[in-house]
Amino acid sequence: MTISIWRYSHLALAISSSIFILLASLTGIILAFEPISNRVQKQTISNLDEISVAEITTTLRENYSEIISVEIDKNDWVTASVIDDDGNNQIFYIDPLTGKNIGTPTETHPIFQFATSLHRSLFLKSIGRFFVGLTSFLLFLISITGIFLIFKKQGGFRGFFKPIVKEKFNPYYHTLFGKWLLIPIVIITISGVYLSLEQFSIISKTKIVHQEDTLFAEEPVLPLSEFDIFNNTKLSDVRKIEFPFAEFPDSYFLLQLKDKELLINQFNGNIVSEVNYPFTAIISYYSLIFHTGQASIIWSIVLLFACIGILFFMYSGFSIALQRRKSRIKNRYKKDDCEYVILIGSENGNTFYFANALHSELIRLGKKSYLAELNSYSSYKNMQHLVVMTATYGAGEAPTNAKKFKALLQTHQQGKPFDYSVVGFGSLAYPDFCKYAYDVDELLEAHPNSNKIDDVFTINNQSLESFNQWLLKWKEKENLEIRLPEAILSKKKRKTYTFEVIKNTKANKQSDNTFLIQLKVTLGKVRFKSGDLLSITSDKDQRERLYSIGKWDRNTILISVKLHDRGYVSNKLNDLTVGDKLTCGIVKNKDFRLPKKAKNAVFIATGTGIGPYLGMMHENNKKAVLQLYWGGRTKASFELYKKEVATYINNGNLQSLHLALSQEQEEKVYVQHLLERDSEHIAKILKNKGVIMICGSVVMQKDVTDTLNEICKKHLNKPLSYYQNKGTVLMDCY
Amino acid sequence: MKLKLFIISLVSILTFTALSPISKSTSYKCMIQLINYEGEGAYIVVSLLDPEGNYVKTLNVIGDDKEWYHDLTNWWSYFENSSESIDAITGATISGGQRTIKVIKIEDDKLNKGYKIRFETAVEDQKYVADDVTFELTSESVKSKVDGTGYIRYIRMLPQN
Numbered sequence: 080m081t082i083s084i085w086r087y088s089h090l091a092l093a094i095s096s097s098i099f100i101l102l103a104s105l106t107g108i109i110l111a112f113e114p115i116s117n118r119v120q121k122q123t124i125s126n127l128d129e130i131s132v133a134e135i136t137t138t139l140r141e142n143y144s145e146i147i148s149v150e151i152d153k154n155d156w157v158t159a160s161v162i163d164d165d166g167n168n169q170i171f172y173i174d175p176l177t178g179k180n181i182g183t184p185t186e187t188h189p190i191f192q193f194a195t196s197l198h199r200s201l202f203l204k205s206i207g208r209f210f211v212g213l214t215s216f217l218l219f220l221i222s223i224t225g226i227f228l229i230f231k232k233q234g235g236f237r238g239f240f241k242p243i244v245k246e247k248f249n250p251y252y253h254t255l256f257g258k259w260l261l262i263p264i265v266i267i268t269i270s271g272v273y274l275s276l277e278q279f280s281i282i283s284k285t286k287i288v289h290q291e292d293t294l295f296a297e298e299p300v301l302p303l304s305e306f307d308i309f310n311n312t313k314l315s316d317v318r319k320i321e322f323p324f325a326e327f328p329d330s331y332f333l334l335q336l337k338d339k340e341l342l343i344n345q346f347n348g349n350i351v352s353e354v355n356y357p358f359t360a361i362i363s364y365y366s367l368i369f370h371t372g373q374a375s376i377i378w379s380i381v382l383l384f385a386c387i388g389i390l391f392f393m394y395s396g397f398s399i400a401l402q403r404r405k406s407r408i409k410n411r412y413k414k415d416d417c418e419y420v421i422l423i424g425s426e427n428g429n430t431f432y433f434a435n436a437l438h439s440e441l442i443r444l445g446k447k448s449y450l451a452e453l454n455s456y457s458s459y460k461n462m463q464h465l466v467v468m469t470a471t472y473g474a475g476e477a478p479t480n481a482k483k484f485k486a487l488l489q490t491h492q493q494g495k496p497f498d499y500s501v502v503g504f505g506s507l508a509y510p511d512f513c514k515y516a517y518d519v520d521e522l523l524e525a526h527p528n529s530n531k532i533d534d535v536f537t538i539n540n541q542s543l544e545s546f547n548q549w550l551l552k553w554k555e556k557e558n559l560e561i562r563l564p565e566a567i568l569s570k571k572k573r574k575t576y577t578f579e580v581i582k583n584t585k586a587n588k589q590s591d592n593t594f595l596i597q598l599k600v601t602l603g604k605v606r607f608k609s610g611d612l613l614s615i616t617s618d619k620d621q622r623e624r625l626y627s628i629g630k631w632d633r634n635t636i637l638i639s640v641k642l643h644d645r646g647y648v649s650n651k652l653n654d655l656t657v658g659d660k661l662t663c664g665i666v667k668n669k670d671f672r673l674p675k676k677a678k679n680a681v682f683i684a685t686g687t688g689i690g691p692y693l694g695m696m697h698e699n700n701k702k703a704v705l706q707l708y709w710g711g712r713t714k715a716s717f718e719l720y721k722k723e724v725a726t727y728i729n730n731g732n733l734q735s736l737h738l739a740l741s742q743e744q745e746e747k748v749y750v751q752h753l754l755e756r757d758s759e760h761i762a763k764i765l766k767n768k769g770v771i772m773i774c775g776s777v778v779m780q781k782d783v784t785d786t787l788n789e790i791c792k793k794h795l796n797k798p799l800s801y802y803q804n805k806g807t808v809l810m811d812c813y
Numbered sequence: 814m815k816l817k818l819f820i821i822s823l824v825s826i827l828t829f830t831a832l833s834p835i836s837k838s839t840s841y842k843c844m845i846q847l848i849n850y851e852g853e854g855a856y857i858v859v860s861l862l863d864p865e866g867n868y869v870k871t872l873n874v875i876g877d878d879k880e881w882y883h884d885l886t887n888w889w890s891y892f893e894n895s896s897e898s899i900d901a902i903t904g905a906t907i908s909g910g911q912r913t914i915k916v917i918k919i920e921d922d923k924l925n926k927g928y929k930i931r932f933e934t935a936v937e938d939q940k941y942v943a944d945d946v947t948f949e950l951t952s953e954s955v956k957s958k959v960d961g962t963g964y965i966r967y968i969r970m971l972p973q974n
Contacts, residue, residue, distance in 0.1 A: 145842070145973065147914045160914075166840025166973050168916035204880075205938060278853070287910055288849065324844050324914060325971050333912075 083479050085231065089224040090400055092217050097393060099201075099214035104389040106198035107267075111383035113191045114372045117154040118379075122172040122182050124155050124314075130175050132317060132334065133309035138178040140303065148321045149173075151314060153373035158184065175314060212275025218389075219268035225257050234474040242804040249395040249402075250427065256388050263385040270366035277363060287340050289352040295328050295344045306348025308334070308341065337364065403428040408450050411442060415460040417449035424453045424469030424481030424515065430504050433538075433546055434468045440561055453481035453519075458491040464557060465499040465529075467519050475514030488522055496528040498557070502549055503537040507780055507810070513537040532556050539777060544625070544813065577601045580659045581635070584719060586642040587653075591716045593641045593687050596652060598661065600634045609694030610671040610811065613638055614664040617648050624648045625666060627774060627811055629694025639690035639719075671772070671811040678703050679769030681761060683750055683783055685710040688775030689720055691811070696724075699732040710739040710750035710779065750779065751786040761787070762794030765802055773810045780812040838920040840973040841955060845875070845932070846912040848966045853937040854906030855964045856881055857945075858888045859917060864927030868892075872917040872930070874899050876906040884935040887943050909964075916973075924950050934964045 093100075117123070135157075139146050145162035152158070159173045172182045186192075201207035229239055232254065243254050303309060312334070321333035323345040331351055332343035338361060342352040356364075372379030408431075414420075419441050423434045434450060441448035449459065453469065472478040477485075501523070503516025513535065520535045533552060538545040547563050554561040578598035586594040598613075612625040613636060629637035642649045655661065673680060673695045680703055682692040689709055699705060707724070711717055717738060727733035737757075741747045754761055765771065773783055787808070788799040802808045847855060856876035861869045868891040876882075883889045892899075907913045919930075932946040942963030948954050958969040 147842075147916075162840065162842070162916050162973060166916070166918065168840075321912075321914070324842065324969065 085224050085227045089221060089228060092221045093396055096214045096217040099210055100218055103198055104386045106194040107386035109194040110198060111372060111379050114379040115376055118376050122156045124157055124175060127155060128313050128315035130314045131310055132312045133304050133306060135175045136303045142178040146322045148319060150319045151317050208275055208278055212272060215268045215271035222261060222264050242801055249399050253395040260385050260388040263381050266369050267385060270370040273366040274370060287354045289342050289354060295351055297328050297346050300346045301348055308343060308348060308350055410449055412447045414449050417447040418461050418463045419446055419448040420459050420462045420465050421450050422453050422467045424478045426470055426472045426478040429541055430468050430470050453484040456484055456487040462493060462497050465497050468502045469516050469519055470504045471511060471513055471515035475511035477515050493528050496530060498530050498532045499523050500533050500553055501535045503535050507539050575662045575664045576605050578661045578663055580655045580657055583655055585653055593719055595639050598636045605665055607665050608672050610691045611668045612666040614666050615648055619647050627691040629690050637693055639687040641687050671809050674770055677770040679764050680705050681764055681771045682707045683773045685775035685779045691774055693723055696727045696732050704734045706735045707733060708737045708750050708753055712742045713740055751782045754786050758790045762790055766795060771808045775812060777812045780810060838918045840916050840918050842914060842971045843917050844912060844914045844969045846966045847909055847964050850909040850964055852939055854908040856885060856906060856935045858885050858933055860888055860931050862929040862931055871897055871899055873915050874903040877903050884941055885933055886941055888933055924952055932965060
């Protein structure tokens with residue numbers, strides 16, 4: 080499939096540098112602990128900004144006969160090098176206030192030495208350093224291409240700061256962590272590149288040249304405590320103080336500060352020479368500090384997370400790439416021989432899954448089918464049936480591999496008339512649900528030889544159920560004996576349990592053909608919650624039907640079912656009587672459970688969508704304030720649930736009930752009208768971290784989310800998607 | 814009886830050895846100032862040579878990463894086969910333009926006898942200088958300033974009492 084230049088470079092860079100990045104981030108994780116462990120050592124001095132150079136030099140002269148130097152490193156450790164009475168050189172940490180020896184420097188822990196060497200040069204000396212530097216640069220480029228990918232995905236520069244719409248685990252967290260860790264990673268890579276450039280003398284290391292070898296004044300002799308420069312300089316600015324080599328007039332104090340270096344006359348404290356470090360030295364200093372995390376525990380923890388993040392990016396990035404690879408096209412027949420043409424528009428390759436299934440099913444039936452991306456649209460001499468399956472990208476735009484379709488449609492003519500049908504893939508969580516599918520439909524409608532056989536069919540969250548519905552409709556129109564392809568059917572075998580029917584209200588007594596069934600587990604333990612799904616596989620076509628569960632007690636499930644005239648499973652369920660056995664599976668549905676902490680919740684449902692709520696209300700021991708909005712046709716439609724709901728109102732489990740009965744009065748009233756009426760109240764609940772749950776048909780979901788979106792924009796100045804991402808608006812629609 | 818004699822003689826030999834005068838040594842402060850060259854930190858080894866130019870002892874090593882030691886070719890061929898321990902006299906490297914002050918110990922009986930002190934230097938990916946500074950140890954020279962020929966600009970020595 081065609082892929083954008085940013086995505087291509089993002090992936091190509093990642094692949095080419097993956098092993099080095101892996102090594103660098105693994106060792107980086109270890110090395111992040113070095114400054115953390117250093118910071119908590121006893122020789123770390125915290126009040127360096129309160130001690131002056133005059134104080135420390137005086138104290139040291141009092142305590143030791145010969146001092147060579149005092150150094151303050153990035154861990155705020157003060158090290159003195161002195162000559163003891165036996166003429167031996169001693170190096171130890173000192174307390175700068177008392178000048179006392181507080182410990183001997185130990186070697187860096189071998190693990191850190193090993194990790195540093197591996198991290199810096201892969202044990203390959205100069206060659207290794209070159210590769211590490213290059214890798215750092217590549218990682219920098221990867222971050223930059225990543226920024227552009229986020230811009231693209233989020234619809235422009237401003238979109239960068241908008242919340243990301245929830246999708247699958249890997250792409251979602253790849254983007255989310257990418258946003259969070261962008262700045263630390265850019266800093267790590269730039270500083271890393273700088274440090275390696277310095278190693279290779281591309282940026283020259285700083286050389287400071289003082290005017291030397293002039294004889295300095297020997298009079299008047301002042302005590303160290305009266306040197307102005309020593310009194311005015313605090314240890315927090317000092318890197319190193321070198322004491323005079325001897326009491327020669329040409330020996331001096333060398334004072335290295337963070338930004339400059341000074342030569343000080345050892346007798347009177349005059350500044351003999353002062354040289355500012357060049358800018359490159361300052362950058363070099365901060366590159367090292369930022370790259371290693373020395374000087375701040377918080378920054379080293381950030382670096383640690385960045386390293387862990389990089390490992391996650393590698394994992395998630397490659398699994399996204401592999402996912403895409405699955406979506407490759409294999410054609411058995413030439414394009415001009417085929418009567419069926421399937422065109423795909425896909426960003427992440429998910430649509431390919433369905434298109435491939437249809438394609439192979441057509442071939443199994445002996446039809447000549449041709450599969451292509453929308454971008455490779457061309458003339459198809461024998462095309463009689465066209466199916467376009469397309470996703471939508473960003474804010475209603477064409478996916479990458481469909482961008483050229485509009486132009487190509489004008490260029491390539493189709494000689495023969497053809498039927499066409501458009502299937503849109505998308506997520507209702509996006510505001511522009513399946514927008515591009517509608518655009519394609521419009522474009523094709525304008526085509527002179529086209530014959531539209533049906534409206535755009537939309538599929539939410541890659542629902543197999545919806546895809547099958549479309550397939551059933553399409554095969555009838557096309558007069559084909561198509562089955563739901565096996566590739567899709569045999570996804571995973573679920574663990575099943577045997578349930579016993581303990582109650583069944585049966586549909587024949589109800590006006591809307593809906594009924595409630597209570598099932599009890601006969602053997603063993605099953606863990607489930609209200610909102611999870613009960614999976615019943617039909618023994619006729621091996622397809623799985625899912626029903627939303629209301630939890631009655633530990634072993635008992637309540638489901639609300641609508642009887643479809645020709646629905647095999649719903650009829651079978653309706654025929655069950657008390658004592659009958661049934662084999663079902665449980666599907667965890669964590670995205671549709673009432674959050675434990677929720678104090679306020681609004682339940683919105685139509686028809687059988689009330690099922691999970693019955694369980695949630697039943698279990699509301701903690702007395703969260705629950706409100707139910709229910710939509711149905713007539714008063715009679717609600718009869719089935721009336722008794723239960725009334726109980727909950729009486730015992731306080733349910734605060735209020737709002738019914739929208741569409742057929743009861745002249746003007747039709749739907750749930751969204753009630754929400755509109757109570758908009759301020761709804762907004763208040765969302766604002767106070769309450770939860771809104773929606774369960775029912777997809778048609779209702781669309782209207783309700785539109786209304787809620789208006790409410791959010793009007794009263795809260797935020798789109799509904801903000802609350803969806805926060806997980807306070809939950810949906811389960813079918 | 815023989816055993817007793819043996820023990821007595823052993824003890825007296827040991828005592829004698831212990832008390833026998835070890836040659837007295839003096840500490841010197843030694844400053845090494847490098848020239849402004851470009852590149853990595855320099856590896857510098859200070860060693861004592863006998864009048865024939867053979868290595869006697871390593872006095873100081875500047876540069877603590879052992880993987881680079883073999884760049885100091887002459888010294889390495891001696892050191893590799895010796896059992897000297899240099900941990901106590903090894904310090905961090907310094908690079909162009911920098912200086913360092915080290916304390917080295919030299920036995921007094923090596924002075925004025927033709928023994929030499931040698932500073933040899935090497936820098937990663939650059940040339941090795943076998944005799945950056947070499948001079949004969951005399952009562953005068955150990956108080957002097959000597960210019961280098963390679964990476965070292967000068968060294969300066971000063972005896973400590």
